[in-house]
Amino acid sequence: MFLPDAAATALLADALATTQPDLAVVHLHGDLGAGKSTLARAWLRALGVSGPVRSPTYTLVERYPLASGGEALHLDLYRIGDAGELEFLGLDDADARLWLVEWPERGLGALPVPDLEVHLGVEGDGRSCRLAFRGVAGESWLAALDERRRLRMLPEPSP
Template identity: 45%
Template sequence: MSSDLELNLHLPDAGATERCGALLAPSLAGRMVVTLHGDLGVGKTTLVRGLLRARGVTGRVKSPSYGLVEHYPISSLYFYHIDFYRFTDSAEWENAGLAECFRDDSVCLIEWPERVAGLLPAPDLALDLAHSAQGGGRELRARALSAAGERCLNALAAGMQTPR
């Protein structure tokens, strides 16, 4: 895919990170893969929480680190929140049935994708979070890698220009 649309945003607090997730949420459709890069504690799960809440998840959205995958059936779509931080060997990919997460009726939200490089399908949207150099807050670099990803990014850009 030739798309390389990119958006850079300053997120002053955790609420802004959740709002990014919420703005991306409506444009997500089956088969989409979103990767979330960035250091420990930078806000990846926070963004996923905002996204899932915007799709109607009301229960707790916790880090899936220990079980690798949390799944949220939301009407006819399955949202898989996968955290590969503790992923150590590729046999786990088979054993945990991870390939089965990637389907026409599922959206995969993936923390620590670099730990499974080579196994993952190409993402539609790559989100990179980093601590801001000064003060608190985070910097988000969002890249669209497909037409579907581009639709999400456009929605995020439009939403961020509109005051809450």
């Protein structure tokens, strides 16, 4: 799909947030500037997170309490050297209902398996986006999106 602007990215984030399973792990793939943090920020806003939504570029992880209970974790693993460094982030005791992980390939083997992989890329003035749902939870998530026709609300690519 094509996301021509931040508003379309927010629509996608809202569709994914309102249909996500109770426990969701999302791996966000894409080069620098592809829109991973923009999507994560819009997703957290769609879940009702208010106040500052910081990029975890330097902190590696930001935690956000959710109104529905538990917390959302937003990780940016760009700056870690290897997956073993995740051990020092205190993620084992997290009551995470949502994991939004940027640069997940740097934490392979130490991260939960994704229910959804989002692949973003720069395309002209907008972003290309490909969703890959994984496992039983991912398939249920896709079915919920389809049932509610949430992705049909996104703009069509221009010719």
